[in-house]
Amino acid sequence: MSTLSDTGAPASLLRFATAGSVDDGKSTLVGRLLHDSRSVLADQLEAVEHASRSRGHDAVDLALLTDGLRAEREQGITIDVAHRYFATARRRFVLADTPGHVQYTRNMVTGASTAELALVLVDARNGVVEQTRRHAAVAALLRVPHVVLAVNKMDLVGYEEAAFAKIAEEFGAYAASLGVPEVTAIPISALAGDNVVHPSAHMDWYGGPTVLEHLESVPVVADPxxxxxxxxxxxxxxxxxxxxxxxxxxxxxxxxxxxxxxxxxxxxxxxxxxxxxxxxxxxxxxxxxxxxxxxxxxxxxxxxxxxxxxxxxAAAAPAVTRDVEATVCHLADRPLRPGDRVLLKHTTRTVKAVVKAVPSRLTLEDLSDHPDPGELRSNDIGRVVLRTAEPLALDAYADSRRTGSFLLIDPADGTTLTAGMAGAAFASPAAAGTAADDEGWDF
Missing domain, CATH: 2.40.30.10 (Translation factors)
Incomplete structure (x- = not known):
């Protein structure tokens, strides 16, 4: 049964991804959202309360609501992104909870690839750090429509407006330089519950929405x-x-x-x-x-x-091409090198392709290019040039996140190697020609 909004109409759906450095309090924020929006079952809450007491905590440790994923990792089970589902009277939510460590950049790319909003968490004591800039750059690269800056642990800086304003200004300026059109900054304390679901009694200088209020009201239904x-x-x-x-x-x-x-x-x-x-x-x-x-x-x-x-x-068809230039995030442990033979999956079409060149690798802090890296390793983002065996009708990613994206797959075992975002497709004279020799893969 679908959730109904206040008006009785079916509630809209918002997909959003969380991102933040290690120990910025992301697990506590997710737990607070689930707890205060009453999206936690009674037996789950009872188990968390018991675990909190057994660890000597005076209050409920809401971060334990997401600890099941960590326990699985400790057992050697790899889960790239944890998805949480919850709903309020106004909207349904799919939350992609992504790891915060630099070595899991590929996981944030996975979580944010379908997100309509990125919630970037910052510790008020540390301000904007390298990983914060990296997360902002990934959100810009993936063209996530909405970005929220949650300045957490405001209780540890005395709820000072100046501390919040400094971080919001620095992050906003950096995001603007990356082409992010707008950032909504919210001062919070996930541990104390300030401005997460309920307004804070400690920050009367802040007149904006709480995190949940913004998530419930941000426009997500685009004009088809x-x-x-x-x-x-x-x-x-x-x-x-x-x-x-x-x-x-x-x-x-x-x-x-x-x-x-x-x-x-x-x-x-x-x-x-x-x-x-x-x-x-x-x-x-x-x-x-x-x-x-x-x-x-x-x-x-x-x-x-x-x-x-x-x-x-007929009047607005995409270009048809066998030559693809794209920005990609390499996901696999095996490097991607010129000459590699891959399968390219675009919407419902899968074709053979060859990596012709790896012109550059991106530095995510500022999206600057490092030319001729020779290969892309796990978590690297860079530019590639591909040649496909059959023509593709490919949009630029800037025009369509859905039909401008693709995957590169290992033809030997079906492993996903790389997630790609096409640049402006350019039609080649051979685009409408016959398919290449399947055996030789010489395109």
């Missing part, structure tokens, strides 16, 4: 018509019954934009054009559908359309 439609085909539906023998539908999830019956569309990478003859949603015909709905699209002409093809507006 702001982006051109993108419909990756996942499955071709051909019913076998005599009643529907002529039915041919293309099922999938709309990745961006709006599709309407009668729209002129192009099927990529073939470039064939047609019109949308009909749209079926939940088994019923509709005139219009939008991202992220899952629908079946019927076309006016009998074209050769298969899984991995992309249906897009």
């Amino acid at each position: 018509s702001a982006e051109p439609a993108r419909f990756p085909v996942q499955y071709v539906i051909r019913p076998q019954s005599a009643e529907h023998r002529d039915y041919r539908g293309y099922a999938g999830q709309i990745a961006a934009g709006v599709l309407r019956t009668g729209d002129a569309v192009t099927v990529l990478p073939s470039g064939r054009t047609t019109t949308v003859a009909g749209i079926d949603a939940l088994g019923h015909p509709v005139d219009i559908a939008w991202a992220p709905q899952s629908v079946t699209v019927r076309l006016a002409d009998d074209l050769d359309v298969a899984r991995g093809d992309l249906i897009a507006p």
Whole structure:
């Protein structure tokens, strides 16, 4: 059963990621959010209270609400990102709780890749540190729409406004230099509960929202018509019954934009054009559908359309190319080097590719380039040039986080190697040519 908002309408969903240096109090903040929003079951709270007493704590240690993940790591189980689910009367939330250590930069990339908001935690005593700048840079790189700076442990600096203002100004200036359009700064004490869910009685100089109030009110529903439609085909539906023998539908999830019956569309990478003859949603015909709905699209002409093809507006179709320049975050322990043969997965399409070059590696503190690194190692972010065996209809990541992103996969064992964000795709003369020699991988 879906949660209802105050008005009785289904509550909207916000995906957000937390980030912060080790010991900045991130676990306590997450625990405080869950506890004070009454998202903790009674038996969970009782177990935490018992564990707190057994450790000699006078008060409940809310950080223990997330300690199950740490215990799993101590047993040698690797979990990149812990997802927490909770809801209030106004909104539902998916929280990606990412590790704070520098060696887990790739985990923050994973957690923030689908987030609409990044909550960056800073210790009021330490201010903006190297890892803070790194997290801000990752949020900027991934184009996370909203960034919140939570200045924690204000109780340890006497709740001084000057301490908060200095950190907020420094972080805001740095974020602006990275292209982050706006930062919401909130002074908090996760341990004492100040400005997390309930307003603080110790900081009357602050008149802004609490963390939860901001999470509940930040706009997340974008206008679907702001982006051109993108419909990756996942499955071709051909019913076998005599009643529907002529039915041919293309099922999938709309990745961006709006599709309407009668729209002129192009099927990529073939470039064939047609019109949308009909749209079926939940088994019923509709005139219009939008991202992220899952629908079946019927076309006016009998074209050769298969899984991995992309249906897009004829007047706003992405470039088709076999040459890809992208910024990537390398996730695997095995380095990524020029000459490596990989699989590139883009939406529902997977093609063979070769790494042609690794032109640079980024320093995340300021996004400056270090040219010709020779390889990318685990947690590195850098630029790569790829050549694919078959053409791709690829958007720039700046235009679409969904259809501008891709994964590189090890063809030998299926391991995810790298997460990529495409630059402006440029069409090459060979883009519409035949596929390369599969055996030689010589593209």
